Amino acid sequence: MFPAAFDYSAPTSLEEVLRTLAERGDDAKVLAGGQSLIPLLKLRFATPAIVVDIGRVPGLDGVSRENGSLRIGARTRHAEVEAAPDLRGKLDALLDAAPQISDPLIRNMGTVGGSICHADPAGDWGAVMLALGAEFVVRSASGERRLPADGFFQGPFTTGLRADEVLTEVRIPLPAGRAGGTYLKMERKIGDFATVAVAVHLTLGDDDHIAKAGIGLCAVGPNSIKATAAEAALVGQAPSEAVIAEAARLAGEAAEPKDDLRGTAAYKRDVVRVFVQRGLRTAIQRATGARS
Amino acid sequence: MKMTFNVNGTSRSEEAEPRTLLVDYIRTKLRLTGTHIGCDTSNCGACTVLLDGRPVKSCTVLAAQVEGRSVTTVEGLAKGGVLHPVQQGFHTEHGLQCGYCTPGMMLVGAALLERNPAPSEEDIRWAISGNICRCTGYMNIVKAIRKAAETAAAAAAEPAGVA
Numbered sequence: 001m002f003p004a005a006f007d008y009s010a011p012t013s014l015e016e017v018l019r020t021l022a023e024r025g026d027d028a029k030v031l032a033g034g035q036s037l038i039p040l041l042k043l044r045f046a047t048p049a050i051v052v053d054i055g056r057v058p059g060l061d062g063v064s065r066e067n068g069s070l071r072i073g074a075r076t077r078h079a080e081v082e083a084a085p086d087l088r089g090k091l092d093a094l095l096d097a098a099p100q101i102s103d104p105l106i107r108n109m110g111t112v113g114g115s116i117c118h119a120d121p122a123g124d125w126g127a128v129m130l131a132l133g134a135e136f137v138v139r140s141a142s143g144e145r146r147l148p149a150d151g152f153f154q155g156p157f158t159t160g161l162r163a164d165e166v167l168t169e170v171r172i173p174l175p176a177g178r179a180g181g182t183y184l185k186m187e188r189k190i191g192d193f194a195t196v197a198v199a200v201h202l203t204l205g206d207d208d209h210i211a212k213a214g215i216g217l218c219a220v221g222p223n224s225i226k227a228t229a230a231e232a233a234l235v236g237q238a239p240s241e242a243v244i245a246e247a248a249r250l251a252g253e254a255a256e257p258k259d260d261l262r263g264t265a266a267y268k269r270d271v272v273r274v275f276v277q278r279g280l281r282t283a284i285q286r287a288t289g290a291r292s
Numbered sequence: 293m294k295m296t297f298n299v300n301g302t303s304r305s306e307e308a309e310p311r312t313l314l315v316d317y318i319r320t321k322l323r324l325t326g327t328h329i330g331c332d333t334s335n336c337g338a339c340t341v342l343l344d345g346r347p348v349k350s351c352t353v354l355a356a357q358v359e360g361r362s363v364t365t366v367e368g369l370a371k372g373g374v375l376h377p378v379q380q381g382f383h384t385e386h387g388l389q390c391g392y393c394t395p396g397m398m399l400v401g402a403a404l405l406e407r408n409p410a411p412s413e414e415d416i417r418w419a420i421s422g423n424i425c426r427c428t429g430y431m432n433i434v435k436a437i438r439k440a441a442e443t444a445a446a447a448a449a450e451p452a453g454v455a
Contacts, residue, residue, distance in 0.1 A: 001332050008310030008356055038352045039334060055357055103422025105337060108346045190421045191335060
């Protein structure tokens with residue numbers, strides 16, 4: 001298999017990328033690591049007139065802390081997040097998700113920003129970003145916008161990104177107090193898409209009650225899903241098995257799974273419930289254990 | 293378009309269409325056929341090459357993406373007619389049957405040992421988890437990479453000048 005012919009542009013500045021996108025709009029497709037786009041090109045599901053490779057644009061890599069938030073450059077490889085130091089006890093869901101994405105070779109090439117913009121309903125980062133309350137910094141020739149993850153994923157492979165925009169970085173608020181979370185994924189084998197995956201992120205207040213809760217669901221709907229009712233059931237509560245069970249039940253209800261080769265809708269909904277339950281227990285354990 | 297990058301230590305430059313996949317460029321333009329095409333869907337790892345030292349699946353990389361970078365294929369493992377420790381390991385431990393996955397497995401093994409000279413069995417299994425073998429059941433592949441680590445460690449421990 002090989003892609004349909006396309007024009008190829010590999011700009012060395014963001015300005016040039018934005019100019020090309022402004023000129024070519026829907027005819028252009030941005031290439032970051034290519035681990036989702038190249039399969040689509042080969043299958044000819046995507047036949048863009050021009051591929052804009054952002055591989056040579058400076059300043060799009062790396063994971064760093066800046067002003068109370070974590071900055072992840074859009075072209076940061078999954079493997080770099082996997083190796084990111086000192087996020088344990090802060091952004092556990094991020095650290096737990098990274099090594100579960102596809103396989104080690106894909107993680108050497110595939111990028112965080114590429115995965116987010118591809119918006120596969122079974123993409124791992126979508127659920128994680130929803131749970132962590134991330135914000136996406138996007139640029140176009142007419143300026144910069146900051147789009148919350150909540151609302152960004154609008155349908156299968158559909159996002160709030162305009163055709164002339166490119167994602168440049170992800171911003172995740174760093175929790176000030178005690179925090180815990182995790183990412184639980186069921187897959188048939190390494191490299192497969194998730195049958196179900198769940199991202200959980202909690203912060204505890206000084207009174208030991210849950211101050212913030214984030215729950216993202218993967219592969220159980222037309223897009224990554226934020227389980228808002230389950231989150232609301234947690235905030236302000238003292239952690240208990242009863243609170244966890246109720247939130248898990250609500251998360252199961254928020255899922256919109258379909259029957260497919262990986263399982264029935266009823267089965268997947270129940271896995272969501274069980275994973276949220278387990279994830280919340282782990283999150284609470286980690287948050288309370290992080291107390292100094 | 294002209295594409296120029298380093299392959300196994302030598303700068304190579306060929307004309308190719310932008311849509312050319314790295315694996316096709318390597319096999320067809322450079323005639324280096326040790327890099328195999330298996331599934332052609334980034335599942336199997338038969339097409340594994342090292343890009344700046346890290347394993348990637350060359351069926352899912354455009355040749356244009358690696359402009360100016362360094363690629364190592366299985367042909368680049370042996371140096372001066374001497375097998376790489378990983379190749380020697382596969383030989384000694386019989387780490388292959390049909391051999392189709394072997395170039396990819398050896399490159400992943402070599403990249404692992406560069407970063408982690410004394411990997412555990414779990415480290416090895418994790419490293420090869422993106423590469424599929426349909427013959428061996430993986431046992432001898434794991435042994436082969438482990439053997440390579442031991443060989444390399446023993447060679448490093450040997451005092452210089454002692455024959």
